[in-house]
Amino acid sequence: MKKSLSLVLTAILTIGLAGCGAKKDASAVNANATTNNDKKVIKVGATPVPHKEILEVVKPLLEKKGYQLEIKEFTDYVQPNISVNDGELDANFFQHVPYLENMNKEKGLKLDYTVKVHLEPMGVYSKKITSLNDLKDGATIAVPNDPTNEARALRVLEKAGLIKVKDGDLVTPLDITENTKNLKFKELEAAQLPRTLEDVEAAVINTNYALEAKLNPSKDALAIESKDSPFANILAVRKEDKDKPYIKALSEALTSPEVKKFIEEKYNGSIVPAF
Template identity: 50%
Template sequence: MKAQSLKFLLVISLVFGVLTGCNKAESPTDQPSSAASPVVLKVGAAAVPHAEILDYVKPKLAEQGIDLNIIVLDDEAQLNPALADKQIDANYFQHVPYLDSVTKEKGYALTVAGKVHVEPIGFYSNKITALDQLKDGATIGIPNNPSNEYRALVLLESKGLIKLKEGISNYSATPKDIVDNPKKLKFAEVDAAQLTRSLPDVDGAVINTNFVLEAKIDPNTALFREDANSPYANIIAVRTGEENRPEIKKLIAVLNSEDVKKFLKDKYGVAVVPAF
């Protein structure tokens, strides 16, 4: 009886061990862990050059586990509302004075995560090829949003065409702030995105470089432009408090790399200048 009992116990132990081993082998915790899912980062951008630059760095971010979704809206003015409403994680289309003017007007809690590039604004014309050909009473097209309008007027002032009143410090000015206009220039205030189309109707226009590039106009045809020391660096904007998110910091690091600096120079030349 004792021998039979011992055999029975041994059989039971073996069966229990096999079952336990099978269960252990099939336990999900013992399976090889799958790779972590990439972090999705949605960035709204202007089509040119911003989305093109983001597309260039997309593979580099993928190597760091970030799936960069680039979202281009037909109306760039909607990129800040989209960011404020959490439809996107960041945007890349504007400079600091524009961001400041919009956040002040709309009350958005947005901030700068990093600077990327400057697009020197320039003066273009279909009718003249040199500044001394600009006639008295000529009509000049300028952007109609506050920060870029001021920027355009400052550029014209730098060439001695006008003089603005003293004490303007909020990056906001209109032709009403001109105190000296020796050529009696007239000004057409036009939506910035439409200025390239207005060139046939004016004697010249001060146009943002991204719109020049979109219109396939050679930026080298500008009669004059800002220098590289412009304060209008294009930025990555995020919701206030989110500038230190790991994926945002990785985005800025990649955009501020020597590789991107070379890409900007090779692809855009004088039209897009690194701001880092």
């Protein structure tokens, strides 16, 4: 009888210990899940101006919250999205919503955005003329070759009265319906546009690349995009990461009063806060 009782108590004790072990294991799993859901080092891809400059302002703001920001510099508009999608980066900061949506469609990416940070009005620049009225018949204008920015550039030229274009979001030179000066268009990667100013009569350049080339949009642009443009630059992330603590912390820092003040004072109207 005693022997049977002893065996029963041993079995109960064993089950109890196993249960405690299971609880500890479950706690460990939960702890790891929490750790994996947050991270203390945030890797962000950005083009140099103004995106990297703005992220430098964000660094100390994140440090106060216990995060370290690592910035990887890019000079193209394709690789930053690929790197985020593949998990090499946590986020990127260089593009507007239409460009991101088009990249998702073309490359099969699963990216989204959290906040709109600033607008970079696209401008028309030239080293050969001082007014668009001076453009000669058959002159060549360089434009970005990616779909969204090319359409955006053509709309700037349309608003300046140089051409008329069909309705639509992703228009190209083939959609021009009126071109009284018989303008020709040279389609190039956005980063190359400032270097073409010696070879073409004019170029429509994204503000970040204009600033890198020491061009001041508010002073040097012969025509400039309206400030009510929908092309605000965003923080892009993987869809599954949007609500993670480190992404929320980064988004809050990018739309902080400190960043707004920096944009307004540093760029003096050539770049406009979008928050």
